[in-house]
Amino acid sequence: MAEFNVDEIKEFQSRSLVEVIFRQMEGMILAGNFQPGERINESRIAALLGVSRAPIREALRLLASSGILEVRANRGMFVRDIQPREVDELYDIRGALDALAGERAAALFREDQRPRLERWMGEMAVHVEAKDVGGYYRANINFHTAIVEIAGNENLLAMYEGICKRMSLFRQASLSLPGQLGVSLQKHRKIADAITANDPAKAGNLLRHHTLEAKKTLLRAIKGKKTT
Amino acid sequence: MAEFNVDEIKEFQSRSLVEVIFRQMEGMILAGNFQPGERINESRIAALLGVSRAPIREALRLLASSGILEVRANRGMFVRDIQPREVDELYDIRGALDALAGERAAALFREDQRPRLERWMGEMAVHVEAKDVGGYYRANINFHTAIVEIAGNENLLAMYEGICKRMSLFRQASLSLPGQLGVSLQKHRKIADAITANDPAKAGNLLRHHTLEAKKTLLRAIKGKKTT
DNA sequence: AAAATGTAAACTGTCGACAGTTTACAACGG
DNA sequence: CCGTTGTAAACTGTCGACAGTTTACATTTT
Numbered sequence: 001m002a003e004f005n006v007d008e009i010k011e012f013q014s015r016s017l018v019e020v021i022f023r024q025m026e027g028m029i030l031a032g033n034f035q036p037g038e039r040i041n042e043s044r045i046a047a048l049l050g051v052s053r054a055p056i057r058e059a060l061r062l063l064a065s066s067g068i069l070e071v072r073a074n075r076g077m078f079v080r081d082i083q084p085r086e087v088d089e090l091y092d093i094r095g096a097l098d099a100l101a102g103e104r105a106a107a108l109f110r111e112d113q114r115p116r117l118e119r120w121m122g123e124m125a126v127h128v129e130a131k132d133v134g135g136y137y138r139a140n141i142n143f144h145t146a147i148v149e150i151a152g153n154e155n156l157l158a159m160y161e162g163i164c165k166r167m168s169l170f171r172q173a174s175l176s177l178p179g180q181l182g183v184s185l186q187k188h189r190k191i192a193d194a195i196t197a198n199d200p201a202k203a204g205n206l207l208r209h210h211t212l213e214a215k216k217t218l219l220r221a222i223k224g225k226k227t228t
Numbered sequence: 229m230a231e232f233n234v235d236e237i238k239e240f241q242s243r244s245l246v247e248v249i250f251r252q253m254e255g256m257i258l259a260g261n262f263q264p265g266e267r268i269n270e271s272r273i274a275a276l277l278g279v280s281r282a283p284i285r286e287a288l289r290l291l292a293s294s295g296i297l298e299v300r301a302n303r304g305m306f307v308r309d310i311q312p313r314e315v316d317e318l319y320d321i322r323g324a325l326d327a328l329a330g331e332r333a334a335a336l337f338r339e340d341q342r343p344r345l346e347r348w349m350g351e352m353a354v355h356v357e358a359k360d361v362g363g364y365y366r367a368n369i370n371f372h373t374a375i376v377e378i379a380g381n382e383n384l385l386a387m388y389e390g391i392c393k394r395m396s397l398f399r400q401a402s403l404s405l406p407g408q409l410g411v412s413l414q415k416h417r418k419i420a421d422a423i424t425a426n427d428p429a430k431a432g433n434l435l436r437h438h439t440l441e442a443k444k445t446l447l448r449a450i451k452g453k454k455t456t
Numbered sequence: 457a458a459a460a461t462g463t464a465a466a467c468t469g470t471c472g473a474c475a476g477t478t479t480a481c482a483a484c485g486g
Numbered sequence: 487c488c489g490t491t492g493t494a495a496a497c498t499g500t501c502g503a504c505a506g507t508t509t510a511c512a513t514t515t516t
Contacts, residue, residue: 096328
């Protein structure tokens with residue numbers, strides 16, 4: 001565990017305390033400040049944030065229900081250690097949601113939304129050029145999330161983001177990326193084109209296929225390396 | 229609000245208190261003991277269950293994150309009042325998950341799982357005969373849930389059940405059922421056959437189409453009646 | 457009579473403390 | 487030297503109480 005960004009904590013007034021704590025903790029866990037498997041010490045966090053344990057516990061329970069933490073009775077909350085088996089499951093779900101999002105996005109797309117897609121296409125290209133795997137990973141997620149946003153289904157967006165967050169807890173999440181960098185760009189180009197051409201069926205199928213491929217590549221990379 | 233089933237509360241030992249409260253409250257809300265829009269009074273529930281407010285609050289926060297309750301700052305938790313707009317969203321998501329589940333279930337199906345599907349097929353038939361809309365609604369959900377279980381993806385199952393629970397909060401959820409009763413049985417027969425024949429593509433397509441149809445029927449029924 | 461204002465009750469948000477369990481560790485026995 | 491047992495520290499789970507906000511109601515004003 002590591003330093004706290006106490007700045008945001010001060011914005012008491014509007015948001016409720018547990019929401020602020022929730023966001024703060026989520027950010028820190030996803031940023032890697034806590035290791036998977038590590039226990040979260042309620043008292044310590046309460047002391048660091050200068051609040052009592054009650055709101056901390058409520059926030060942690062929220063993180064547990066979103067799949068980022070794990071509750072063990074009388075032992076506390078632990079950062080979840082996502083296993084390949086679960087990544088497999090999550091990828092399948094993400095694929096189904098991606099396909100739905102692609103269909104709806106293609107159906108609803110309007111020209112003024114084009115920059116929201118092209119922005120991330122551009123960023124991905126830059127990161128491929130620079131061989132910046134981390135940057136590419138983020139731009140890639142942002143691209144897909146933009147599609148879900150355009151799909152205009154708030155519940156879908158919430159679930160999608162939840163799945164992405166959980167998957168990012170998987171230690172070797174970006175293991176398969178290096179090999180994909182080149183091919184990936186062209187696939188995303190086609191996806192963006194199908195959406196901007198208002199072709200739901202095509203966008204849906206491309207996305208379904210794309211996510212399935214990504215999953216296979218990752219799982220193959222894991223079995224190849226066995227780095228744990 | 230109404231009576232409490234205090235029986236289950238006694239099983240302290242194994243499960244944690246907030247889990248018991250969570251299940252208890254969830255059951256009561258879904259059973260209709262609380263009206264959509266109604267406020268949940270923490271103190272009253274704490275008194276009724278004979279515990280303090282702390283575990284109650286943690287359980288309620290969980291229910292809020294699962295979409296059953298709504299948090300309003302400094303005003304408390306309210307039973308969510310699901311609107312047609314959101315049912316529309318949830319149906320689309322459920323459709324995508326149904327299709328995925330159908331594909332995976334058809335791929336993984338083994339003969340010894342047949343009774344799990346046929347049981348609910350039988351129940352649906354009985355309820356159609358008796359024109360018992362409520363019973364049919366439950367058997368129908370159980371049938372689809374059985375498919376998701378056979379798909380063998382625990383995360384998918386959790387999400388699926390979450391969506392079904394939220395949809396059941398929609399007041400006119402069963403509005404469209406009466407008209408469907410007859411046709412529906414044959415459709416489900418085909419779905420079950422595709423799964424037991426290990427035909428993923430067919431099962432997936434049938435389910436996708438089926439859910440879409442159900443959504444259209446319901447939304448049409450709502451607009452027709454406008455009963456709110 | 458309707459609107460505005462002020463006040464008390466009700467309720468949520470947060471806190472500090474205690475009870476019960478788990479964990480870490482030292483003393484003991486093989 | 488290794489395993490066992492017992493004890494203390496650490497931590498979670500729960501509680502009762504208080505502070506601050508919202509809500510309901512009675513009073514006043516137009």
